[in-house]
Amino acid sequence: xxxxxxxxxxxxxxxxxxxxxxxxxxxxxxxxxxxxxxxxxxxxxxxxxxxxxxxxxxxxxxxxxxxxxxxxxxxxxxxxxxxxxxxxxxxxxxxxxxxxxxxxxxxxxxxxxxxxxxxxxxxxxxxxxxxxxxxxxxxxxxxxxxxxxxxxxxxxxxxxxxxxxxxxxxxxxxxxxxxxxxxxxxxxxxxxxxxxxxxxxxxxxxxxxxxxxxxxxxxxxxxxxxxxxxxxxxxxxxxxxxxxxxxxxxxxxxxxxxxxxxxxxxxxxxxxxxxxxxxxxxxxxxxxxxxxxxxxxxxxxxxxxxxxxxxxxxxxxxxxxxxxxxxxxxxxxxxxxxxxxxxxxxxxxxxxxxxxxxxxxxxxxxxxxxxxxxxxxxxxxxxxxxxxxxxxxxxxxxxxxxxxxxxxxxxxxxxxxxxxxxxxxxxxxxxxxxxxxxxxxxxxxxxxxxxxxxxxxxxxxxxxxxxxxxxxxxxxxxxxxxxxxxxxxxxxxxxxxxxxxxxxxxxxxxxxxxxxxxxx
Ligand code: DHE
Numbered sequence: 384x385x386x387x388x389x390x391x392x393x394x395x396x397x398x399x400x401x402x403x404x405x406x407x408x409x410x411x412x413x414x415x416x417x418x419x420x421x422x423x424x425x426x427x428x429x430x431x432x433x434x435x436x437x438x439x440x441x442x443x444x445x446x447x448x449x450x451x452x453x454x455x456x457x458x459x460x461x462x463x464x465x466x467x468x469x470x471x472x473x474x475x476x477x478x479x480x481x482x483x484x485x486x487x488x489x490x491x492x493x494x495x496x497x498x499x500x501x502x503x504x505x506x507x508x509x510x511x512x513x514x515x516x517x518x519x520x521x522x523x524x525x526x527x528x529x530x531x532x533x534x535x536x537x538x539x540x541x542x543x544x545x546x547x548x549x550x551x552x553x554x555x556x557x558x559x560x561x562x563x564x565x566x567x568x569x570x571x572x573x574x575x576x577x578x579x580x581x582x583x584x585x586x587x588x589x590x591x592x593x594x595x596x597x598x599x600x601x602x603x604x605x606x607x608x609x610x611x612x613x614x615x616x617x618x619x620x621x622x623x624x625x626x627x628x629x630x631x632x633x634x635x636x637x638x639x640x641x642x643x644x645x646x647x648x649x650x651x652x653x654x655x656x657x658x659x660x661x662x663x664x665x666x667x668x669x670x671x672x673x674x675x676x677x678x679x680x681x682x683x684x685x686x687x688x689x690x691x692x693x694x695x696x697x698x699x700x701x702x703x704x705x706x707x708x709x710x711x712x713x714x715x716x717x718x719x720x721x722x723x724x725x726x727x728x729x730x731x732x733x734x735x736x737x738x739x740x741x742x743x744x745x746x747x748x749x750x751x752x753x754x755x756x757x758x759x760x761x762x763x764x765x766x767x768x769x770x771x772x773x774x775x776x777x778x779x780x781x782x783x784x785x786x787x788x789x790x791x792x793x794x795x796x797x798x799x800x801x802x803x804x805x806x807x808x809x810x811x812x813x814x815x816x817x818x819x820x821x822x823x824x825x826x827x828x829x830x831x832x833x834x835x836x837x838x839x840x841x842x843x844x845x846x847x848x849x850x851x852x853x854x855x856x857x858x859x860x861x862x863x864x865x866x867x868x869x870x871x872x873x874x875x876x877x878x879x880x881x882x883x884x885x886x887x888x889x890x891x892x893x894x895x896x897x898x899x900x901x902x903x
């Protein structure tokens with residue numbers, strides 16, 4: 384927002400009372416005077432983030448009013464308490480929570496117009512650093528919207544670059560680990576060249592987006608959008624738009640895309656749809672059809688539809704299910720997915736080959752399946768998932784789909800992480816009085832072997848391992864936070880790096896090899 388002089392606002396709005404605008408102001412008018420220059424006349428963002436309910440839904444209670452009143456430290460968002468009265472701020476905040484009268488289509492042409500390339504970038508012929516390029520770990524710092532690039536052996540920070548506002552979900556790496564793509568909730572996709580330690584460019588693929596996925600061949604990037612209700616498909620090479628796919632259920636219902644995932648063996652993207660009881664599979668290779676076991680079966684049932692395209696690239700398959708599923712965990716062979724519908728306590732297993740639900744799972748307390756991990760226990764592959772609303776982890780056998788055990792934790796958690804070379808998995812407690820706790824759990828006995836509390840009172844969450852699994856990096860999720868590096872065997876602290884509200888951390892090797900302890 385730009386702050387104009389109180390007098391200007393006051394004249395526009397009517398009354399002056401001790402330099403503060405009175406309560407009778409029209410919030411739309413206040414917006415256009417005070418906010419539009421940074422946040423866009425259409426509220427869809429500019430140099431500041433979009434101010435629409437889809438984005439602001441995460442600012443609960445009086446938080447938005449607080450930000451307008453006091454501003455945001457270390458950002459360009461100033462305090463408005465000297466310009467606007469308390470009632471005006473309350474009304475403005477309420478108005479910002481009302482939906483837009485008209486949402487732009489955000490067509491391929493509109494997306495293309497946002498494409499921007501960093502004029503200072505030139506591609507290095509080889510990494511410009513001595514560190515192992517596959518043991519680089521990226522740390523997303525949400526405190527000031529940056530990413531730190533860490534050498535995974537020395538933990539030196541090789542670069543720290545600015546990201547678009549409010550990055551969400553895991554960045555996605557090209558299969559060779561050279562490039563990384565990062566997405567913000569306002570739909571910006573940023574491409575960064577790790578070898579050159581330099582940003583390549585950006586494009587706005589959606590107006591309110593959830594996450595991204597990269598195709599197995601590294602050629603295509605899919606962006607899951609809530610606004611508009613589309614899947615945007617980009618070329619990873621130059622961020623050009625390959626297709627904007629409207630998401631409409633078989634019965635004509637338009638749907639938001641909750642998330643998109645890469646299914647490498649299937650050479651496809653899998654989409655979780657929020658508003659229609661379907662899962663979509665989108666082919667990422669022109670000749671993907673033969674790998675879809677069950678393709679004929681599905682086609683007979685009329686469930687495969689090819690969107691007009693050359694040779695089947697981005698052909699779409701609908702899998703009909705009983706109710707919309709929000710959040711997925713995939714088995715390692717990508718034959719099955721576990722899905723949960725938020726707030727129902729019900730989980731299901733879908734066989735992607737035959738295209739139907741094959742089992743039900745008891746999953747109360749809002750499981751966060753996207754954070755699930757799997758490993759071998761007594762020769763059987765099991766998976767574990769945290770629950771966002773209950774202090775427990777569920778461990779499930781991925782052959783019988785039986786719940787093997789529930790592990791009680793000190794509170795509801797968000798993320799799990801392990802590594803094939805580690806006997807333990809790490810589970811945070813994100814919510815409640817014990818949000819400063821990290822449990823380390825034995826993968827075989829399922830017993831908590833250690834509970835770490837590195838900074839009493841500070842939220843501690845999300846773990847990533849180094850390439851060889853020897854060290855575990857933990858976020859102290861606070862504005863004056865840190866990444867703490869632990870010896871993954873002794874569980875002793877090795878070093879601590881100051882960071883601005885570090886959230887997710889992503890090791891290049893672990894991500895491009897689909898390490899069994901990492902989220903996919
Ligand atoms: Fe996330 C991943 C959905 C809130 C931080 N989050 C994901 C993914 C999904 C998801 C589907 C997997 C996509 C991927 O990585 O490609 N997240 C949701 C929600 O539905 C939810 C509960 C509500 C929402 O507002 O969207 C939600 N998520 C949050 C947060 O509040 C978090 C803690 C802070 C933030 O930055 O928004 C948060 N989500 C993350 C992170 C990942 C993530 C750090 C990547 C984890 C990883 O290790 O891959």
